[in-house]
Amino acid sequence: MKQIRALLLCICCVLPLLGCAKEPEAVVIDVTGVSAARPAEAGETQAPASKGSPKAEIKDTVAYTFKGAEGPVLYGALAYENTGSAPLTLTKATFNFALEGKTEEVEFTPIFADQTVILPGETGYAALWYPLADIEPGADVRLSASLQWQAAAEARIPIEVQNLRLAHNYPGFTTMAGVLTAAADCPCNLIYTAFYDENESLLGVWYFTENAHLVSAEPKAFTSHLKEFPLADLAERTAQIRTFGVGME
Numbered sequence: 450m451k452q453i454r455a456l457l458l459c460i461c462c463v464l465p466l467l468g469c470a471k472e473p474e475a476v477v478i479d480v481t482g483v484s485a486a487r488p489a490e491a492g493e494t495q496a497p498a499s500k501g502s503p504k505a506e507i508k509d510t511v512a513y514t515f516k517g518a519e520g521p522v523l524y525g526a527l528a529y530e531n532t533g534s535a536p537l538t539l540t541k542a543t544f545n546f547a548l549e550g551k552t553e554e555v556e557f558t559p560i561f562a563d564q565t566v567i568l569p570g571e572t573g574y575a576a577l578w579y580p581l582a583d584i585e586p587g588a589d590v591r592l593s594a595s596l597q598w599q600a601a602a603e604a605r606i607p608i609e610v611q612n613l614r615l616a617h618n619y620p621g622f623t624t625m626a627g628v629l630t631a632a633a634d635c636p637c638n639l640i641y642t643a644f645y646d647e648n649e650s651l652l653g654v655w656y657f658t659e660n661a662h663l664v665s666a667e668p669k670a671f672t673s674h675l676k677e678f679p680l681a682d683l684a685e686r687t688a689q690i691r692t693f694g695v696g697m698e
Contacts, residue, residue: 503537505529505598508572509643509651512546512592513679514584521584523553524679525592526576526654528643528691531567538563541597542575548590555579560656561639564697566605573693574641576654578677606633608663608694610640615684622676623683625655629671631663635696638663640671647688653680663696 509528514521525544531537539562546553559565559575567573575596613627625642638659644652655678659671680686 501535502533503531503535503598503600504533505537505539505596506532507594507596510592510594511651511653512590514548514586514588514590515679516586517580517677519580521581521586523579523581523584523590526574527594528572528574528651529596530572531569534569536566536568536601536603537598538566538601539596539598543595544577545593546590548584548588553581561697565639565695566601566603568603572691574643574654576656606631606635606696608638608640608696610692610694613690615687617684621681622674623678624672624674626672629659629663629669629694631665631696633665633696635698636662637697638694640694641692643691644683644687645689645691646686652683652686653678
């Protein structure tokens with residue numbers, strides 16, 4: 450029963466990802482190398498970490514306005530690093546969007562935040578889709594952000610993401626495919642993928658779940674349709690994908 454509830458929770462929390470590829474042109478992305486992300490303008494809401502404490506430091510932010518399936522959407526995403534000396538989980542993120550002479554502040558708790566454990570030296574991600582009727586899709590927008598976090602136990606199920614490919618699909622969305630390998634059996638999972646261009650600038654962050662019970666050390670192929678991603682030309686612009694995956698019992 451516990452596994453069934455966890456699987457149902459995963460299914461309910463993901464974004465709509467249905468779509469069909471029509472003669473896609475695959476763009477193979479090498480994601481074996483990970484380099485440091487460039488600093489971005491962002492704040493933080495906690496005091497510097499002391500010995501044995503975690504610290505979340507924001508490294509990159511990006512924001513867009515685009516036309517979603519149900520109207521205009523504010524999109525924001527960030528990458529953050531645990532620069533402290535203990536594992537952490539986020540408890541809250543605050544995104545401040547500045548556009549068209551006004552600001553919009555949104556506070557939220559990232560999906561499965563209490564189970565997304567970031568170890569010292571690791572990078573985690575957060576992304577937000579926020580419908581807002583009175584904005585113009587395509588308008589310039591800037592994002593500043595702050596995070597709150599707490600110390601966490603190291604217990605988690607890491608998931609390795611390999612063999613990633615992006616394909617541009619008509620009429621204007623990207624499909625991503627790859628392989629997941631969990632370190633232990635898990636009925637639910639959360640996968641973050643962060644896309645960077647050739648200058649190592651963050652293009653955006655996508656998250657999803659593979660709706661299957663992952664078996665320890667058994668590779669599982671997946672496909673994710675990025676129909677609500679703000680960049681239609683993501684496949685052409687992406688030079689590197691950085692990932693973070695965690696399984697939940």
